Amino acid sequence: MTALGCLLLFGFSVCVSGFRIDQLTPFAGKATAHRSEMRRRRVLHLHVKKEDPSVKNKNCIRIEFRPGVGGEEALLWSRELLNTYKTFAERMNCRVERVHDAGESLVVTSPSDVCIAKQGQEIKASLYDLFKNESGIHQVKRVPRNESKGKIHSSTATIAVFLHTDEHRKDEVNLKDLRIKTFRSSKPGGQNVNKIESGVSILHKPTGMQTECQEERTQEMNKKIALKRLTEKISHLRHKQSEEQLRRERSKLVKDSSRSRRIRTYNFFRGYITDHVTKRRVDLMYFEKVRLEFLLNVDR
Structure with a gap:
């Protein structure tokens, strides 16, 4: 080269x-x-x-149950309501978690909106829209189990429905x-x-x-x-x-637990339920058989 x-x-x-x-x-x-x-x-x-943790899911709700007026019977009535709503939610294939705090609550979640059949019509709604109108005073008239004289007592329990944020979020x-x-x-x-x-x-x-x-x-x-x-x-x-927000929301939903502010009365002696908002009566058997779709006021 x-x-x-x-x-x-x-x-x-x-x-x-x-x-x-x-x-x-x-x-x-x-x-x-x-x-x-x-x-x-x-x-x-x-x-x-x-993800923004402030965004709340309408298919994740908290239903709180507290005894009102009536002593031990009010406590029993509150637990009976809780068990009835729990069974109803599970029938809709929802995930239900029982939470113990100041009262007792159910955290109910569903991956999507749920469907119920009411008066021959299928209604599809989120869990919150389905249950939100249950907030208020639920009165019961019946003979308590510990009543020896057969006297009818009137007791109350409160229900409050909130949107729920997952704890891990x-x-x-x-x-x-x-x-x-x-x-x-x-x-x-x-x-x-x-x-x-x-x-x-x-x-x-x-x-x-x-x-x-x-x-x-x-x-x-x-x-x-x-x-x-x-x-x-x-x-x-x-x-x-x-x-603090939960306390404020609860005070708006449930003013107090007095009988005069009731939204529904369950009369076991006469066998019917009176809805004081819609002014209608429903057979008590729907509650006893956990057919709450006949009681829920989804559209009011």
Whole structure:
């Protein structure tokens, strides 16, 4: 090979190698940035969901039962109502969970709207639309089991129907609501900890709540801990807000448990049910056979 050929070959190899370096360098930078972003998302995914936890499902409801006027008989009547509604919901293939709190409640969920047949007509509705008008005072007139003289007693129980938010959703935090900052740790842990920004501070913008962590050696571990602390604080706040909202909604649905505010009277002695809202009577056997579709006022 001549000297000119060697010179040309050397120049070509330099150009090719230079082209590769120029072309690969930005791709290498993008790959590194992509890996860093994926690591950040994996950490956030442990506690953060993109769904809005404030959105409520109309096919997930809470039906609360509380005894009213009537002492022990009112307590028995409240439990009888609960068991009847529970059986009815299960017949519609709904998932039913019994919850014990200030009163007793049923959390009823369905993957889709449910259908009931009423007066020869099929009605399709969400669980909330189906049961929402059951909120109010339910009065019963009958001879209690512990009544030795056969005297008819009048007792009441209250029902309140709410939209329900799943408990696990209360711990979810929207990614767009977070502001994450890193800083150099001031904690002891070697030169590496103090040289890099391993400390993490997370601000939840809607509530102003903020947590930070700098105890661990790596930024990822500090993020996990800071997110966990923030999630716990937000969950506690949401629980308090939920309880207060529930109290306000209950007071709107059920003014008090007096007999004068009843929406329905179940007269076991005469064998019929009086609906004080629609001013109609229904045979008591529909309640006894758990045929609540004949009692529900879906369209009122």
